Amino acid sequence: MFLQVDQVSVVYPRNPKPAVEAVSLQIAAGQLGVLIGPSGSGKTSLLRAIAGLEQPAAGSITLDGRQLDGPGVRISAEQRRIGMVFQDFALFPHLNITANVGFGLPHLSRQERAQRVEEMLALVGLEDAGKKFPHQLSGGQQQRIALARALAPQPRLLLLDEPFSSLDVELRERLAADVREILKQTHTTALMVTHDQMEAFAIADVVGVMQQAQLEQWDDAYSLYHRPATRFVADFIGHGVFLPGRLVPGKGEGDGENKDHENGAVAMATAIGLLDAPADTVPPGMPLRSGLAQAKNGTKLIEAHTRMNQGALYDVLLRSDDVVHDDASPFKARVVRKSFRGAEFLYTLALEDGQQVLSLVPSHHDHEIGEQIGIRLDVSHVVAFPRQA
Numbered sequence: 001m002f003l004q005v006d007q008v009s010v011v012y013p014r015n016p017k018p019a020v021e022a023v024s025l026q027i028a029a030g031q032l033g034v035l036i037g038p039s040g041s042g043k044t045s046l047l048r049a050i051a052g053l054e055q056p057a058a059g060s061i062t063l064d065g066r067q068l069d070g071p072g073v074r075i076s077a078e079q080r081r082i083g084m085v086f087q088d089f090a091l092f093p094h095l096n097i098t099a100n101v102g103f104g105l106p107h108l109s110r111q112e113r114a115q116r117v118e119e120m121l122a123l124v125g126l127e128d129a130g131k132k133f134p135h136q137l138s139g140g141q142q143q144r145i146a147l148a149r150a151l152a153p154q155p156r157l158l159l160l161d162e163p164f165s166s167l168d169v170e171l172r173e174r175l176a177a178d179v180r181e182i183l184k185q186t187h188t189t190a191l192m193v194t195h196d197q198m199e200a201f202a203i204a205d206v207v208g209v210m211q212q213a214q215l216e217q218w219d220d221a222y223s224l225y226h227r228p229a230t231r232f233v234a235d236f237i238g239h240g241v242f243l244p245g246r247l248v249p250g251k252g253e254g255d256g257e258n259k260d261h262e263n264g265a266v267a268m269a270t271a272i273g274l275l276d277a278p279a280d281t282v283p284p285g286m287p288l289r290s291g292l293a294q295a296k297n298g299t300k301l302i303e304a305h306t307r308m309n310q311g312a313l314y315d316v317l318l319r320s321d322d323v324v325h326d327d328a329s330p331f332k333a334r335v336v337r338k339s340f341r342g343a344e345f346l347y348t349l350a351l352e353d354g355q356q357v358l359s360l361v362p363s364h365h366d367h368e369i370g371e372q373i374g375i376r377l378d379v380s381h382v383v384a385f386p387r388q389a
């Protein structure tokens with residue numbers, strides 16, 4: 001892998017609690033990784049360690065085959081060829097744009113430098129800005145210049161720490177898409193921190209969720225959403241609720257009286273109905289127990305269980321798109337709240353026993369608060385966590 005972070009910890013002086021604890025991640029050349037997580041979870045500290053601005057207390061960092069940090073190894077920040085872009089733009093106010101972008105290029109001749117600056121300004125779509133000063137540009141333009149400046153020395157890795165957070169929503173969406181495009185065009189490998197989950201999902205090749213100094217999951221957006229590795233990730237990503245469930249024998253695929261026992265098929269019984277663990281979620285021939293052993297941080301996907309756990313209680317994750325409105329369904333729920341989102345309503349629905357679920361429904365189905373509507377489950381992967389006492 002192009003960037004390899006192995007078991008890295010960051011501990012600040014006079015703060016005994018690690019800011020980053022045994023984090024491992026990998027990014028392939030030309031890919032964009034994005035870190036999300038609550039405030040104080042260690043995202044910036046991890047970025048600073050990779051940049052060489054903090055020395056890891058443990059672990060190793062390797063970039064393009066060269067070890068930067070590790071036992072007995074410490075390459076200084078200046079020698080890493082890592083570019084950085086921060087949220088506050090950090091352009092030099094007294095230098096014009098040409099001088100700002102050319103700042104990291106003292107090793108080039110005047111002519112080469114001018115040419116590189118020109119290329120970089122064209123790359124970020126600001127060819128005519130060279131003679132201006134930072135205060136004469138908008139926030140979005142300044143951030144493009146910050147990107148041009150960071151890319152000018154052709155860094156081996158680009159780190160971006162909340163680069164769009166001081167911009168308004170519409171601008172940040174557009175700029176985020178442009179930045180992805182520019183990184184792909186220049187085949188730049190990058191790691192970005194953001195607070196914005198949708199932004200992460202929109203532009204990342206791989207997303208990491210941090211919580212309390214740990215990286216809970218490092219995965220593509222689809223897997224984070226559909227196969228969250230921990231209860232925290234399940235809760236942090238997307239809209240959803242946990243519904244109590246109980247593991248029961250499922251429909252086996254073998255024949256004969258003991259077919260369920262033969263293949264250990266299980267299903268999850270919930271207040272809305274029975275959820276089968278689809279056969280394709282268990283890799284053929286894989287002993288189910290080993291699936292359980294692979295699960296991290298107490299995470300247990302339903303397919304990782306054998307019938308030995310039958311009867312056990314679980315919290316079953318139900319996303320708002322798992323609960324489908326269907327007039328024909330005999331199962332009814334009462335509309336408690338609804339929020340209009342243009343193409344859809346996000347309904348909060350109460351089941352008979354008072355438990356609530358969320359349902360995303362096309363907005364032409366406009367039901368009143370208090371109305372009973374038919375729902376059914378449409379779940380392709382059952383994600384369940386052992387019930388906490």
Ligand SMILES: Nc1ncnc2c1ncn2[C@@H]1O[C@H](COP(=O)(O)OP(=O)(O)OP(=O)(O)O)[C@@H](O)[C@H]1O
Nearest residue numbers: 012013015019037038039040041042043044045046
């Ligand atoms: N220089 C420092 N000295 C001591 N503790 C620090 C220092 N910088 C950060 N911390 C602590 O390390 C932990 C992680 O902070 P960090 O800034 O890396 O988190 P973050 O996820 O980037 O947060 P945010 O999203 O708010 O920027 C926090 O508990 C923070 O208080």
